[in-house]
Amino acid sequence: MNKYSAQTDQSSHKNVLYKVIYTVICSVFALSVLVMFGTTTEQINNKLPTKGLKDQNFLNKVNYQVSINKPKKSPVVVLEETDFHGRPLTASCTTCHSTRQPNNTLNDSSKLDEFHPDLILNHGQLSCMSCHNAGDYDKLKLANGQTLDYTNVMQLCAQCHGPQHRDYQNGSHGGMQGYWDLSKGPRVRNNCTDCHNPHTPAFQKFRPVFPPDRDLTQEHSFLIDVKSKSIKGNIVEIQENE
Amino acid sequence: MSTESNMPTATPPNHFTSYPRFIFRSLVLATDGSWLFYAWMTLLTAMTLVGVHAWAVQVRDGMILTNMTDQVSWGLYIANFTFMVGVAAGAVMMVIPAYLYRDKEMHDVVIIGEILAVAAMIMCLLFVIVDLGRPDRFWHMLPFIGRFHWPISMLTWDVIVLNGYLLLNLHICGYLLYIRFLGKKPNPKWYIPFVYLSIFWAISIHTVTAFLYCGLGGRPFWNTALLAPRFLASAFVAGPAFLILAMQVIRRFSNFRISDHPMRILVNIIRVAILIGLLMVVSEIFTEFYTGGAHIASAQYLYFGLHGHNALVPWIWTSIACTIIAAFIFMKPNIIKHKWALDVACILAFIGLWIEKGMGLIVPGFVPSTLHEIVEYLPSMTEYKITVGIWAFGLMIFTVGLKIAIPILTEQLSTQQISKQQENEVQLPVNSHAD
Amino acid sequence: MSEESKHSLPVINNGMSRRTLLKGVGATLGASSFAIAIAPIAQWAKDTSVDEFLQQHYKELSSSDLDQVITRLEQDAKDKYGADVTIRDHQPLPDVQFAYALNLSICIGCRRCAEACHQENNHDRATSNSYIRVLEMDKGSLNLEHGKVNYDHPVPADDKFYMPVQCQQCENAPCVNVCPVEATWQEEDGIVVVDYNWCIGCRYCEAACPYHARRFNWKKPEIPKQEINPKQGYLSNRIRPQGVVEKCHFCLHRTRQGQLPACLEACPTGARVFGNVLDPDSEIRWVLENKRVFVLKEELGTKPRFFYFFDE
The missing domain is CATH 1.20.5 (Single alpha-helices involved in coiled-coils or other helix-helix interfaces)
Known part of the structure; x- marks a missing residue:
């Protein structure tokens, strides 16, 4: 090798060059082997996520209950008069409806010219009497004619919305608060009408909260505004409308 | 005088006294020079201090002072780190011909490459440190004291290879200079094995650094097998380009004689490496754009801009233009005779690759983000200041290293020559005083 | 000489x-x-005490060491934020493997989960940090490239669906693999946690995470005293120091006490399902067994514990 490098002509540079390239390639190869040995062993020992999924002998100590929010026993209308203590007087549905003939085919809220002027019905092909009970306006009615308390409204909804009801029962619809572990604490769940207005059940569009940008100082007022407004439509809204 | 200095060669030298003397003489050498040298060092010191101050403020107030975000979580620091690893690795292109193929003339100047490796390595470590959110917890990374996640984390491999390469080069430089200082012949047993190890090691520093990025499955722009070879190819352009420039400067400002031969070898290496590098860039671009699909988003952003975001487009085209022009100039058969063209080519190649490896590689890996958000990044003033500071500090180390090495190698400074050297030194202030 | x-x-x-x-x-x-x-x-x-500087890795702290550390951290919260907080070291529960599922059919993109996360986890107020990012996606495509995070019009928009993304608590987590100092690891119950007092802030994990799940504390978090959530966990929502990385931890200070995560409780539609996959009667188990679930970027082999599904 010495005899080549002593020369300074072009061929010696080329020779050196080939050797340099050769050395580089060999080193890269050796290094790759080394790194591979170092890093792959751990990968094999990685535990699978399904570890013990089926054969786990699970002791389910349920000390607490899941409770479902119940709607008011039946809606009421708030009157302008107040009682002895200054509390507003309320009237139940039957107060007015017992004196009027039910209109079994009415399904258009715009035709309500005397009462419930702000009520909007936009719930499939349903008419008022699909759910309301002409026999007892303080109760609801199932499809088979059976009378149903307002508190059990979910049963009424479930008649049509089977998949949603199934999801709800399995915890993947409707939300919850409290404990996932019922051995440690209770859980509270919404009912359908906590979130869906039964007359216009589709979720209302609204401005999203909490924009993700880095600097939002000037947007904070808007945030608080939206926060204070509940998005939960409610059956008791009827009261406010009167 | 001469009897004193000959004593160490006759009997085994007492290292406890001669080594401190070597260090002291080195310090004297490092701080002596012409007014030009002082001006240069003062400038570098000032720039370093600006960087130090910017870093201190960054540590105090947090990295909010940088323009990095959770989307683009690495920026100018890591870009420079990646590039400097390449420069350090490129220095091995002097070591391989010098030691592996016993090229005599290269052997005479190989110390320049080794000093460059030391300086570049120190810069790399500094770039990593300034990128840390908690530099005070640096000790967590030390093996045995902290928790060193080896061998799983690629970064721990990088810590090993970078520090190892620094130590290897410090040892080789230090040993050779010290022995020359003593006026003895180096004992191959004490440095040749380390030289061979450093050759392998130089390749490893850049390969492992590439593995840092290309091992990340969530970043399609980096997740290419071509990354490590591309890194090496560009390293073997950037390193030698810097060395050629350095040698030209040394020729001009010192009496260290450097023949054209080492430069010719380096030019030949650059000629091959720059073409291989360009070929690999073209293959990447072809694969990305001909295939199409979601994976090209980063490349699209880098080269042409994406959905109106095009911060990096001028950078990358500057880089490509520089590299291609440099490649053409290097192809000129007798470029070595045209020093001016050679300098231009080296500067262009150096700048081109600095952009390509830095801003052109690190930043587009993050744009668009893993959730396909497009958050653009351009460095902040703090980042520029710190980066300039580290560059200045690196140049300072390189200058000081050469300042020590050249007199020792040209035997102006060995124990025999000290008095002669001192006479030379006396001349300098007189000259500059006349100015 | x-x-x-x-x-x-x-x-x-x-x-x-x-x-x-x-x-x-x-x-x-x-x-x-x-x-x-x-x-x-x-x-x-x-601002940095010697004790803090010399503090050992979480896994190497004895219980008395940890007590001292926690006392110090509580004192810090008092001194620097004026808040009385309680920090606990919540341990993984036996026979519990957490998993999360999200029903994309009923998510409306209201970002309440992101907001709840922000409040629960003592995030910096000025940057509106949150572990959750909600993507607005085109119906008919799961390509994240068409996702948009900063939508600001009434939701849910027609022809769009919404996909909240947070830490997927991967079984084969790239972020855990790349960390050079073992400052992040996966706990027994599957939650990937960070020791905020060990992280060096190199942000390699941020580069490695394919889900943009990690956040860096670019500055010291600023939270008004009255907004600080005082119920804190050492590995979860305690106020983070400047310059370290943090991430979603499935609200382990809540979930390891049996509570539901804050993002789930905030969800107005019940799109979120959380629980113990080892419990055959759990909701999460029902979803995994009965819905056609998928994970994000499955091809990367990260094995997430966070599942998505559609009703229809």
């Missing part, structure tokens, strides 16, 4: 004295300006 000076001094005495003086002046100037330049570090170091 002495013999060096012996023969060097007489020779250079005249020429060098001036130069030596200049060197001395230069060195003094350099040293003092360095001291001035580095001064901000000293101001910063005042």
Whole structure:
């Protein structure tokens, strides 16, 4: 090798060059082997996520209950008069409806010219009497004619919305608060009408909260505004409308 | 005088006294020079201090002072780190011909490459440190004291290879200079094995650094097998380009004689490496754009801009233009005779690759983000200041290293020559005083 | 040294004295300006105690060590934020493997989960940080490239669906693999946690995470005293120091006490399902067994614990 490098002509540079390239390639190869040995062993020992999924002998100590929010026993209308203590007087549905003939085919809220002027019905092909009970306006009615308390409204909804009801029962619809572990604490769940207005059940569009940008100082007022407004439509809204 | 200095060669030298003397003489050498040298060092010191101050403020107030975000979580620091690893690795292109193929003339100047490796390595470590959110917890990374996640984390491999390469080069430089200082012949047993190890090691520093990025499955722009070879190819352009420039400067400002031969070898290496590098860039671009699909988003952003975001487009085209022009100039058969063209080519190649490896590689890996958000990044003033500071500090180390090495190698400074050297030194202030 | 000076001094005495003086002046100037330049570090170091500097890795702390650390952290919260907080070290529950599922059919993109996360986890107020990002996606495509995070129109928009993304608590987590100091790891119950007092802030995990799940504390978090959530966990929502990485931890300070995560409770539609996959009667188990679930970027082999599904 010495005899080549002593020369300074072009061929010696080329020779050196080939050797340099050769050395580089060999080193890269050796290094790759080394790194591979170092890093792959751990990968094999990685535990699978399904570890013990089926054969786990699970002791389910349920000390607490899941409770479902119940709607008011039946809606009421708030009157302008107040009682002895200054509390507003309320009237139940039957107060007015017992004196009027039910209109079994009415399904258009715009035709309500005397009462419930702000009520909007936009719930499939349903008419008022699909759910309301002409026999007892303080109760609801199932499809088979059976009378149903307002508190059990979910049963009424479930008649049509089977998949949603199934999801709800399995915890993947409707939300919850409290404990996932019922051995440690209770859980509270919404009912359908906590979130869906039964007359216009589709979720209302609204401005999203909490924009993700880095600097939002000037947007904070808007945030608080939206926060204070509940998005939960409610059956008791009827009261406010009167 | 001469009897004193000959004593160490006759009997085994007492290292406890001669080594401190070597260090002291080195310090004297490092701080002596012409007014030009002082001006240069003062400038570098000032720039370093600006960087130090910017870093201190960054540590105090947090990295909010940088323009990095959770989307683009690495920026100018890591870009420079990646590039400097390449420069350090490129220095091995002097070591391989010098030691592996016993090229005599290269052997005479190989110390320049080794000093460059030391300086570049120190810069790399500094770039990593300034990128840390908690530099005070640096000790967590030390093996045995902290928790060193080896061998799983690629970064721990990088810590090993970078520090190892620094130590290897410090040892080789230090040993050779010290022995020359003593006026003895180096004992191959004490440095040749380390030289061979450093050759392998130089390749490893850049390969492992590439593995840092290309091992990340969530970043399609980096997740290419071509990354490590591309890194090496560009390293073997950037390193030698810097060395050629350095040698030209040394020729001009010192009496260290450097023949054209080492430069010719380096030019030949650059000629091959720059073409291989360009070929690999073209293959990447072809694969990305001909295939199409979601994976090209980063490349699209880098080269042409994406959905109106095009911060990096001028950078990358500057880089490509520089590299291609440099490649053409290097192809000129007798470029070595045209020093001016050679300098231009080296500067262009150096700048081109600095952009390509830095801003052109690190930043587009993050744009668009893993959730396909497009958050653009351009460095902040703090980042520029710190980066300039580290560059200045690196140049300072390189200058000081050469300042020590050249007199020792040209035997102006060995124990025999000290008095002669001192006479030379006396001349300098007189000259500059006349100015 | 002495013999060096012996023969060097007489020779250079005249020429060098001036130069030596200049060197001395230069060195003094350099040293003092360095001291001035580095001064901000000293101001910063005042806030960092020696105990904090020398603190060991979470897994190496004995229970008495940890008690001391927690006392110190609670005191810090009092001193720096004026808040009385309780920090606990919640341990993984036996026979529990957490998993999360999200129903994309009923998510409306209201970002309440992101907001709840922000409040629950003591995030920096100024940057509106949150572990959750909600993507607005085109119906008919799961391509994240068409996702948009900063939508600001009434939701849910027609022809869009919404996909909240947070830490997927991967079984084969790239972020855990790349961490050079083992500051992040997966716990027994599957939650990937960070030791905020061990992280060095290199942000390699941020680069490695394919889900943009990690956040860096670019500055010291600012939270008004009254907004600080005082119920804190050492590995979860305690106020993070500046310069470290943090991430979603499935609200382990809640979930390891049996509670539901804050993002789930905030969800107005019940799109979120959380629970113990080892419990055959759990909701999450029902979803995994009965819905066609998928994970994000499955091809990367990260094995997430966070599942998505559609009703239809």
